[in-house]
Amino acid sequence: MPLLSRALQALAVALLVGVSTFAMMRALPGDAAWRIAAGRYGYDNVDAAAAASVRAELGLDGPALPALLQWLGDLFRLDFGVSLVSGQPVAAELAHQLGASLQLALAAVALSLLIGPPLGVAAGLRPGGALDRALLVAATAFRATPQFLLALVLIVLVSVELGWLPAAGHGAARHVILPSLALALGLAATSARIARDATTEIAATAFWRFAEFKGLSRGQVLWRHGLRNVAVPLLTLLGLQFVTLVEGVVVVETIFGWPGIGHALVHAIFARDVPVVQGAALMLGLGFVAVNAAIDIALRRIDPRGAA
């Protein structure tokens, strides 16, 4: 049943994206034909004839309802059309940019999982200890720091003042460190808190005390009885963090000049390239649903108790 509700969610996402991008196309402030013609031919080469030819080609006037139905029909046939600016098929453009974004996002998630949960578990084993209190302060501070501000601090400190890492660029491994760190620290702040709370909860259970009582060491108890329980809320959080991650990717890619989907999305919104906006938004929304469906299944495997 949970998979059915995820399928319904995916359908609703597609509908929402279709209607909102259609509204964007229709209700653009200014004349969309002129904006698109400017995007295609450059601002100096636009005249009324160019705008009129764009308007005729894209069917920008005419009644709204048939156009909306046709728009949604194209969407559900997965026909995203061609970019209004470059003339390339949207699917091909997005597939190209998605690779770069996935690289950045995976690096950020991996980094956040290396930083957050281990610290959280260590703090949760000694609630009220020095590490626990320090972690609370640090996590609160990082949660109050927007990703772009973190990116700014990292650029100024690490690449400008110390000169250790490049501030922008794409290709070499050292280019991925700063943008993924800017994303990871915020994610790690939340996952550390979740891991800490889950660990204190588990360490207070009867089965934990029994395991210690029968002579297992701390490490053994944690490994055999603790980690699997801590993994459940962490995995749920990871699914919800997908949206935070995507938002961060949009901002961080723009700041660090990373040639991914977020960067493309901001440019597409500026150039009123609605097919690209629609394709990217749909891919991100369906990506969220797919990731959470996968996590639903993984949770059943880790904790089969709820599946009765």
Place this chain on the structure above:
Amino acid sequence: MSGALAASGAAPPRRRAGGFAVGAALVLVTLGFGVLAPLVVAGDPFTQSLTKALGGPDAAAPFGYDHLGRSLFHRLAHALRLSPAIAAAAVATAGAAGLLLGGLAAARGGWVDRALTLVADALLALPGLLLVLIVLAIMPGTALGFWAGLSLVLWVEFFRLTRATSRAVLASPAVEASRLLGFGPLYVLRRHLWPEIAPVMLTAAAFGAATAIMAIAALGFVSVGMRAPTPELGLMMVELLPYWREAPFALLTPVIATFTLLLGLILMAGDRAR
């Protein structure tokens, strides 16, 4: 309203006593600066005097001048009125819509509930910044677009919380007893629902305001939010970034203000992981 809050002894205890007071103080200080600063030192956030560009503080501009010779003190005060005003309007709209629709979904159930939940789930799957960007492209006027876009993003949280809390309360024996005694829906709303919902709403409002202010600043920082002459926190940072070696304090003023405001709101929201 404070009476309703105090009466909610049944709500789960939260670790908020100390953090809430500190957070509220930080928010009050930043907002107070935004409102009172122009009254203390008269000045204008838009007047340029290029001879004073990146100059240090003087009597007319206590925080010095930016790269175009505009008073940072007055620009900061203007920015600290703008973002919180948009955030407050968006949170108020989203809160009202979320309360109303969440209550409706919980009270009616059936297909009303399912349809509203489906819309909320679909919105939840899309990144908030993306929705705000799309609404900004549709609506005329940036501030109006931010208000509409942020309201659209934020109502989901209020809706989910109201729906979950109301369902639990409406199914409780206490409400059943009230109904059997002949009390109407208004009484149930005032005596049973509101005392449970109000503290949850307060937390969600503080968190929503933080989200809104972060979104406005983030989009300003990547130059797709507020337009250039308007003093806005993210925009001020990106304008002053190239000059940070000559005038580090100029860049630090919006950074510190943003951080203080957000930290205050996060502390007010309490230790609610998201």
